[in-house]
Amino acid sequence: NFSLSQLQAIDAAHYLHPFTDHKDLRASGARMIVRADGPFIYDSEGHALLDGMAGLWCVNVGYGRHELAEAAYEQMKELPYYNSFFRCATPTPVLLAKKLAELAPKHINQVFYGSSGSESNDTALRLVRHYWALEGKPEKNIIISRNMAYHGSTVAATSLGGMSGMHEQLGGAVPNIKHVMMPYAFELALPGESDHDFGLRAAKAVEDAILEAGAENVAAFIGEPIMGAGGVKIPPASYWPEIQRICRKYDILLMLDEVITGYGRTGEWFAAQSMGIEPDTITTAKALTSGYQPLSALLVGDRISKTLVEKGGEFYHGYTYSGHPVACAVALKNLEIIENEGLVERVKNDTGPYFAKMLQERISGHPLVGEVRSLGLMGAIEIVKDKATRERFQPEGSAAVVVRDHAIAQGMMMRATGDSMILSPPLIWTRETIDMAGDRIVKALDLALADLSK
Numbered sequence: 001n002f003s004l005s006q007l008q009a010i011d012a013a014h015y016l017h018p019f020t021d022h023k024d025l026r027a028s029g030a031r032m033i034v035r036a037d038g039p040f041i042y043d044s045e046g047h048a049l050l051d052g053m054a055g056l057w058c059v060n061v062g063y064g065r066h067e068l069a070e071a072a073y074e075q076m077k078e079l080p081y082y083n084s085f086f087r088c089a090t091p092t093p094v095l096l097a098k099k100l101a102e103l104a105p106k107h108i109n110q111v112f113y114g115s116s117g118s119e120s121n122d123t124a125l126r127l128v129r130h131y132w133a134l135e136g137k138p139e140k141n142i143i144i145s146r147n148m149a150y151h152g153s154t155v156a157a158t159s160l161g162g163m164s165g166m167h168e169q170l171g172g173a174v175p176n177i178k179h180v181m182m183p184y185a186f187e188l189a190l191p192g193e194s195d196h197d198f199g200l201r202a203a204k205a206v207e208d209a210i211l212e213a214g215a216e217n218v219a220a221f222i223g224e225p226i227m228g229a230g231g232v233k234i235p236p237a238s239y240w241p242e243i244q245r246i247c248r249k250y251d252i253l254l255m256l257d258e259v260i261t262g263y264g265r266t267g268e269w270f271a272a273q274s275m276g277i278e279p280d281t282i283t284t285a286k287a288l289t290s291g292y293q294p295l296s297a298l299l300v301g302d303r304i305s306k307t308l309v310e311k312g313g314e315f316y317h318g319y320t321y322s323g324h325p326v327a328c329a330v331a332l333k334n335l336e337i338i339e340n341e342g343l344v345e346r347v348k349n350d351t352g353p354y355f356a357k358m359l360q361e362r363i364s365g366h367p368l369v370g371e372v373r374s375l376g377l378m379g380a381i382e383i384v385k386d387k388a389t390r391e392r393f394q395p396e397g398s399a400a401v402v403v404r405d406h407a408i409a410q411g412m413m414m415r416a417t418g419d420s421m422i423l424s425p426p427l428i429w430t431r432e433t434i435d436m437a438g439d440r441i442v443k444a445l446d447l448a449l450a451d452l453s454k
């Protein structure tokens with residue numbers, strides 16, 4: 001058994017963490033999370049934290065689900081691995097594909113597996129370009145995305161994303177990807193502009209980009225239904241239907257990145273259903289296994305599948321762990337739990353609206369809060385210096401980190417992204433858990449206000 005300081009020393013010496021400033025990490029030491037149960041995670045010092053982030057937007061069924069461990073164990077004993085290249089298959093990815101086709105919107109019936117959301121977005125990018133090549137239009141290969149989008153960390157997924165810091169470190173993105181404005185009214189709406197009109201204007205930016213590039217050169221538009229890592233930015237209701245109309249008008253594929261929103265988070269199995277749209281591809285990962293195994297599934301609509309089958313020819317793409325039998329067995333059991341416990345309906349009809357009410361009634365009036373927003377169990381609290389003028393603290397993000405640190409000290413694990421405090425809890429949260437979170441967040445905001453007013 002290692003003490004916390006021993007583990008921290010080994011960590012600092014050997015472990016390069018994702019999205020971490022290693023100078024900072026060395027100075028402060030990592031918090032060791034050592035176990036978890038239900039909605040709580042526990043650190044090495046025995047502190048219980050309410051996990052407001054479901055791990056990293058993924059542990060939808062909560063922690064301590066022994067059924068998932070048993071599903072993995074049984075599958076490992078039976079068949080731990082075999083590939084699905086070269087006309088081989090194993091049963092669990094086949095059965096999972098059938099299940100996903102049942103849950104997904106009607107026009108989606110096929111699945112391509114990977115181990116992460118980033119990999120699946122790489123697959124999506126290659127697949128839509130491959131589709132147009134098969135259709136005899138290889139010149140149609142520009143993809144339109146948005147500023148502040150997050151689509152993952154591989155080179156292609158970073159290029160699809162719209163995070164400027166990530167692009168700077170890339171030193172050369174995948175070509176033919178263009179970025180347009182994000183649909184974030186709080187920051188970008190004009191004075192007096194309604195949410196509805198703003199949503200249409202943000203969609204018009206996509207149309208302008210298509211016209212500028214020439215529709216004959218544009219393969220697809222990609223977006224997260226709700227930008228997650230960019231700060232839980234929920235677009236006005238007018239946005240997505242208008243994006244779909246524009247894509248159809250110019251014969252451009254619609255790619256939806258539901259790595260965060262898939263599997264119940266917004267109160268539907270997929271946010272495509274919440275937004276009322278029919279994308280050609282849906283990227284999913286994370287909650288597909290509730291994070292118990294690394295697995296992603298790119299859901300592929302009939303338009304693309306039909307061309308793949310009719311035109312034939314090999315799609316030169318795949319990962320060793322595409323359709324990993326153990327990960328797929330866990331996914332099947334995870335979806336069964338979500339279904340049996342009615343978690344999606346519960347988010348839609350009970351906990352989602354209650355969560356929104358809590359944010360509205362208890363948080364939105366706080367002097368540090370410019371806006372609260374949520375859909376289902378996905379929400380954000382926007383930190384401002386001045387409620388009336390929406391002036392921010394400087395530098396950007398500095399105040400949210402103060403709130404976050406107080407929240408953690410109060411037993412509430414939250415994430416700060418820029419000036420947004422983010423919540424994306426396990427779908428097993430009840431009204432009582434939401435009340436508990438509300439208590440802790442209010443305290444954290446009060447303490448942060450006292451600090452920031454000094």
Ligand code: PLP
Nearest residue numbers: 116117118150151152224228259
């Ligand atoms: N797409 C979105 C919307 C995400 O939020 C993420 C990760 O947070 C990814 C893609 C990348 O997924 P992964 O980290 O599994 O590669």
